[in-house]
Amino acid sequence: MTTEESLRPQSLMLTFLGEQVLGRAVCVYSGSVIDVFARAGVGEQATRSTLTRMVGRGLLRRQREGRRMYFGLTEHSEAVLRDGEHRVWQTGAVNRHWDGTWTLLGFSLPESWQRQRHDLRSKLTWSGFGPLFGGLWIAPGEVDVSALVAELGLSAHVKVFRAHADTGTDIGAMIEETWELTELAHRYEDFVRHWQPWLTRSPHPDDALAHRLLLQTEWLRIIRRDPRLPVEHLPGDWPAERAEKTFRSVHGALTPLAEEAAAHLIDLVPARDHPDAPGA
Structure with missing residues (x-):
């Protein structure tokens, strides 16, 4: 199964909103979302259905501007996105500061x-x-x-x-018995194999935007499933650090092109009735 096939549209949507909307007091045009998602392998009907479901779940709100429909964040979705942002850019995948x-x-x-x-x-x-x-x-x-x-x-x-733990406790053995380390390691290794080649590619800016969306969504999915076990009690060849380095390097390589594409592909308007909106 490819990366594109295995990621849920709602997960991609949250990543997209985190990149383009979070912290900006704006709403995004549905047509822009459809365009970007099509480049990420998600069809128009699936994208529209995802937008509708997320409104129903309190994760999005609608804002009509003329004949166009825009979507903005709710308090709930902002909290979800802030947590994801923290996990990706601050907490990280490697727990080097465990206090026992x-x-x-x-x-x-x-x-x-x-x-x-x-x-x-x-x-x-x-x-x-x-x-x-x-x-x-x-x-x-x-x-x-x-x-x-x-x-x-x-x-x-x-x-x-x-x-x-008591002094005589074998923490390494306990960790291996309690968590599926092999499965988690495979996720990190698969991530590196899939994304490392992108360090030497030069995609079209529009494609770079879609691939950055896929990259960050897949990375967040992996680290959300990682209990962040203390690195000193994990196998010596634990692949999380290598995977995180790959993520940051590919993200950095894609971002200039992705931002170039976002400037002409994504239509944003000020969010009405938002705490951070001008005059609110």
């Missing part, structure tokens, strides 16, 4: 609560946790899960602790 702290989360749910158990496990996985034992999950560092637990209505069934 672990977050332990224990839960006990009735046998009949299969859906609640599935939802909790899914959200814990996305928050960097792994199953130490059946109902006891662990994540490196101090992870605040209060909002996650409250959202699921499970506060009475979950207990959270901060801990340090």
Whole structure:
């Protein structure tokens, strides 16, 4: 499966909005989105459906200007994009500053609560946790899960602790037993194989914009699935650092051309009723 086929249109949309709209108090013309997405391998119908669904989910708002429809961010989508921006450009893929702290989360749910158990496990996985034992999950560092637990209505069934491993604990072995390191390493290695050749290519600016969109969406998808385990307890040839270097280098190479394309492909208008809009 190619990169273009495996990325969800909503993920691409969020990346696009983060690049073109976030922090600018503007809305983007739907036709501009359709044009850029077509260059990224997403058809017009899929793009229009994604815009409609994201409005329904509170991730986008519509703004009509004459006969044209523009789309802007909501408070919810801005929070999602700020988190992604932080993960990509500040947190990074390699955890070099771990202080030895672990977050332990224990839960006990009735046998009949299969859906609640599935939802909790899914959200814990996305928050960097792994199953130490059946109902006891662990994540490196101090992870605040209060909002996650409250959202699921499970506060009475979950207990959270901060801990340090005993001196005799083999942390490396524990990590290998708790997280799928091989699968994660393969994701990083595949990323490098796919994107490193772009360091020697000179695409058309319009194509550079689409490829930068694909690059950043794929990178964010990988690092969101990475629990950021302490690097000192990972295999010596751990590929995350090489993948991150590839991401930053290709992103830097594509950006001048991508910005050139954005200047003539993307139609933006000031967002009305936005906190950062002039006169708001």
